[in-house]
Amino acid sequence: MANVSIIGSEKSGRTSLAAKLGKKGTESDITLYNFVKGTDIYSFVDAIGYPSSIKSLINAINLSDISLVCVPATGLNSQVGECIVALDLLGNKRGIFVITMSDKSNPMALSELTEKIKAITKGTNLEKWESVPVSTTTFEGLETLKEKIFSLADEAKKANAALNDLPPRIMVDHFFNVTGIGTVVLGVVMQGTIKVHDQFTLFPVKRPAEVRSIQSNDVDMKTAPAGTRVGLALKGVQSKEFDRGYILSKDESVASKFTLQCRLSKFTQPLGVGDTVHLFAGLQDMPATISSISVGGKDATQAQAGSECTVVIATQKDVAYNKNDRFLIAQLNNPKQRFVAGCALA
Ligand SMILES: Nc1nc2c(ncn2[C@@H]2O[C@H](COP(=O)(O)OP(=O)(O)OP(=O)(O)O)[C@@H](O)[C@H]2O)c(=O)[nH]1
Ligand SMILES: [Mg+2]
Numbered sequence: 002m003a004n005v006s007i008i009g010s011e012k013s014g015r016t017s018l019a020a021k022l023g024k025k026g027t028e029s030d031i032t033l034y035n036f037v038k039g040t041d042i043y044s045f046v047d048a049i050g051y052p053s054s055i056k057s058l059i060n061a062i063n064l065s066d067i068s069l070v071c072v073p074a075t076g077l078n079s080q081v082g083e084c085i086v087a088l089d090l091l092g093n094k095r096g097i098f099v100i101t102m103s104d105k106s107n108p109m110a111l112s113e114l115t116e117k118i119k120a121i122t123k124g125t126n127l128e129k130w131e132s133v134p135v136s137t138t139t140f141e142g143l144e145t146l147k148e149k150i151f152s153l154a155d156e157a158k159k160a161n162a163a164l165n166d167l168p169p170r171i172m173v174d175h176f177f178n179v180t181g182i183g184t185v186v187l188g189v190v191m192q193g194t195i196k197v198h199d200q201f202t203l204f205p206v207k208r209p210a211e212v213r214s215i216q217s218n219d220v221d222m223k224t225a226p227a228g229t230r231v232g233l234a235l236k237g238v239q240s241k242e243f244d245r246g247y248i249l250s251k252d253e254s255v256a257s258k259f260t261l262q263c264r265l266s267k268f269t270q271p272l273g274v275g276d277t278v279h280l281f282a283g284l285q286d287m288p289a290t291i292s293s294i295s296v297g298g299k300d301a302t303q304a305q306a307g308s309e310c311t312v313v314i315a316t317q318k319d320v321a322y323n324k325n326d327r328f329l330i331a332q333l334n335n336p337k338q339r340f341v342a343g344c345a346l347a
Contacts, residue, residue: 002161002217002229003154004189006046006061009071010080014101017137018071019047022147027175027187030057031064033230035218042218043154044230052080055331055339058087059281060245064174064189066157066228067150068096074106074134077117079337086266089125090343091327095153096130103134103141161228169193169201170250170323171231172283176243183213184235186243189228196224203238204253204321210238246284248321257316258292261328261344267307268338272330274302278341281329282320289316289330311347322346 005022007015016032019025023034023045030050036043046064050057062068068088072081088094098118100111115132122128133149135142173188199212213234215222225231233249265272272278272291280289292313294301304310314330322328328344 002042002044003067003150003157004044004046004065004228004230005067005069005150005154006048006065007069007071008048008051008058008061008084009069009099009101010073010078010084011052013071013073014137015071016047016049018069018099018101018135019045021137021143029175030054031061031174037218038151041154042230043150052083055083055087055333056281056286058084059286059329060174060284062087062091062094063283064172066095066161067153068094069099069150070096070130071099071101072114072118072132074100074102074111074114076114077121082121082268083338083340085122085125085127086268086338086340087329088127090264090266090329090340092126092343094126095157096127097146097149097153098130098132099146100132100134102136102138104136104139106134158228161226164192164227165194167192167227168251169195169199170248170253171195171201171233173243173247173249174245174284176240178240179234182234184238184240185232186235186240186249187230187232188249189230190225192227194224194226195231201249201251202253203242204248204250205255205319206242206247207255208238208242210249211236244285246282246286246321248283253321254323255319255321257319258313259316259320259328260311260313260347262309262347263304263312263330263342263344264309265304265306265342266338266340269306269341270332270335271303271305272310272312272341278314279331279333280314280316280320281331282322282326285320287316287318287320289314312344
């Protein structure tokens with residue numbers, strides 16, 4: 002099992018690529034495409050709401066082990082830049098740059114673009130990512146891309162296997178009521194192994210929920226390990242009690258005020274005390290206010306682009322989280338680069 006996000010700029014061929022890689026499933030501001038390879042299931046997440054919505058982008062990235070960043074053969078643009086910033090601030094991701102519509106280009110221009118991608122990712126978490134030219138009309142590069150995805154998926158599978166013995170945690174992305182079955186939710190097992198009849202609590206609302214049945218790609222399963230995209234039928238909780246990003250687990254922290262260790266993007270405006278920002282925590286997102294900033298242990302009124310600081314931030318709603326989660330601070334109204342900082346709990 003591997004979850005792969007398909008992101009990148011507008012009209013860069015993201016949906017055409019997704020349709021070549023899998024069969025369309027659940028559809029919302031992120032659309033899922035599934036592909037079965039032997040005993041492995043690949044689930045591709047097309048961030049269709051991006052660029053107008055960065056929530057769609059962050060959700061697709063946070064639901065996946067691997068990201069495919071689509072760069073049109075015509076060249077880099079500020080949206081590709083924004084995707085690179087988001088991936089760099091979130092850290093620790095695997096991925097590939099897909100140079101799309103390669104049929105509209107030539108080998109010389111493609112290798113120049115590959116060099117440009119190398120240059121702009123230097124010093125970021127993405128500096129070792131490969132670039133693969135692909136055309137979904139001539140099929141050029143498609144097999145090479147698949148092989149590279151499968152090889153990254155092997156790495157992701159090993160990394161996920163190491164999480165199987167942790168306490169189970171499921172991040173929920175879709176939820177609805179099915180006549181005759183009841184509450185059904187879709188999501189990803191972030192860690193641990195879940196079993197039928199497991200008793201969980203839904204966070205941050207703290208409601209009990211029992212796993213009645215588990216499906217993966219419409220096949221019933223008794224258990225599901227870390228990294229699996231699952232559909233769960235639940236007992237004890239209604240679908241209307243859910244929201245995007247709610248977490249099913251046994252023990253989760255819930256808060257509306259955090260002290261975060263932040264790294265600011267090199268391309269952002271300064272972050273100031275009193276600023277209203279947008280906070281992303283997993284698939285949860287909400288407005289928040291910066292209550293205080295300290296730089297190098299001293300109180301400050303502002304933190305500058307490219308710097309590190311500690312901020313106290315107050316959110317408008319409760320957030321479910323655990324201590325190793327990463328957070329993102331964004332400014333939704335900044336027209337060019339909406340991502341401000343990547344953060345961990347201080
Ligand atoms: N020549 C050529 N055209 C392509 C290729 N891939 C996609 N296109 C065309 O480019 C246009 C945009 O493709 P989409 O797959 O919709 O791109 P997208 O990034 O999903 O676009 P939005 O979601 O609308 O931002 C469509 O008209 C496609 O037919 C390709 O490999 N070669
Ligand atoms: Mg699309």
